[in-house]
Amino acid sequence: MSKAKVLTTEQLEQFETEGYLIIRGLFRKEELAEIEEVFEEISQTAVPGYFEPELDRAADDPLKRYPRVMHPHRFNDKAMRYMLHQPVLAVLRELYGEPALAAQSMFYYKPPGSRGQALHQDNFYLKVEPGNCIAAWTAIDAADEENGALLVVPKTSQHEISCPETADEQESFTTHYIKPPKDKTAIPAVMGKGDVLFFNGNLIHGSYRNRSKNRFRRAFICHYANESAVRIASHYRPLFKEDGTIVYLESNPDGGPCGSEFETLYPH
Numbered sequence: 001m002s003k004a005k006v007l008t009t010e011q012l013e014q015f016e017t018e019g020y021l022i023i024r025g026l027f028r029k030e031e032l033a034e035i036e037e038v039f040e041e042i043s044q045t046a047v048p049g050y051f052e053p054e055l056d057r058a059a060d061d062p063l064k065r066y067p068r069v070m071h072p073h074r075f076n077d078k079a080m081r082y083m084l085h086q087p088v089l090a091v092l093r094e095l096y097g098e099p100a101l102a103a104q105s106m107f108y109y110k111p112p113g114s115r116g117q118a119l120h121q122d123n124f125y126l127k128v129e130p131g132n133c134i135a136a137w138t139a140i141d142a143a144d145e146e147n148g149a150l151l152v153v154p155k156t157s158q159h160e161i162s163c164p165e166t167a168d169e170q171e172s173f174t175t176h177y178i179k180p181p182k183d184k185t186a187i188p189a190v191m192g193k194g195d196v197l198f199f200n201g202n203l204i205h206g207s208y209r210n211r212s213k214n215r216f217r218r219a220f221i222c223h224y225a226n227e228s229a230v231r232i233a234s235h236y237r238p239l240f241k242e243d244g245t246i247v248y249l250e251s252n253p254d255g256g257p258c259g260s261e262f263e264t265l266y267p268h
């Protein structure tokens, strides 16, 4: 039996032409409360390889106290469940025109005062082929210009993957920077709690610093590949089907047009 459609023609067109789409209120209040609880608990611990706060350096940089959590689905069942959140997968199925495979989860606390992430393109890191990755960026707190909302550069989703320049380390906690084309500007994606922003792996995006005094800007961020993809960078294996079954795509070898040194030093 075919599944009921969740996106309108206009929404599909927006994703095609602009490269991103915000779906309002895709996570319910109780679900958001559960996600908050999971990551509050994680923030009180250390999980080697996935969440490694450096408490002695927290006074200099709020991200040392609250670094991003990498791949929480690999050690937390609830994170796995939310990476495979049915309403998100239903949207992805329509954006891809086929089912999605879940490749990565992350959680950003982005406390007040913390640096942002310089503009970049996700498929530079994920190397999904053939096809592309799509991110589902869920606002756990309302996000706006003051607390460092995600920035998107509309219509860059058709651009080729470019080789990064060096980011301004005063403003970005990551080291890569992709300069937007001259005729394009980054705009903030202003979002409410529980809204989800979908964007494809070529779209140039990033975020500014959290300039607020006391507002975290937490986000649960997952990356997906189309089910027909054959290869992905090794950092993202294994992947998961909608029903949670494990899938091993081939490992996309390091390198590509920008050389191999980028890949191993700076996983996304």
Ligand SMILES: O=C(O)CCC(=O)C(=O)O
Pocket (backbone or CB within 6 Å): 108, 116, 117, 122, 135, 149, 150, 205, 206, 207, 219, 221
């Ligand atoms: O949430 C942010 O500040 C940046 C996240 C991002 O760029 C990404 O997940 O690719």
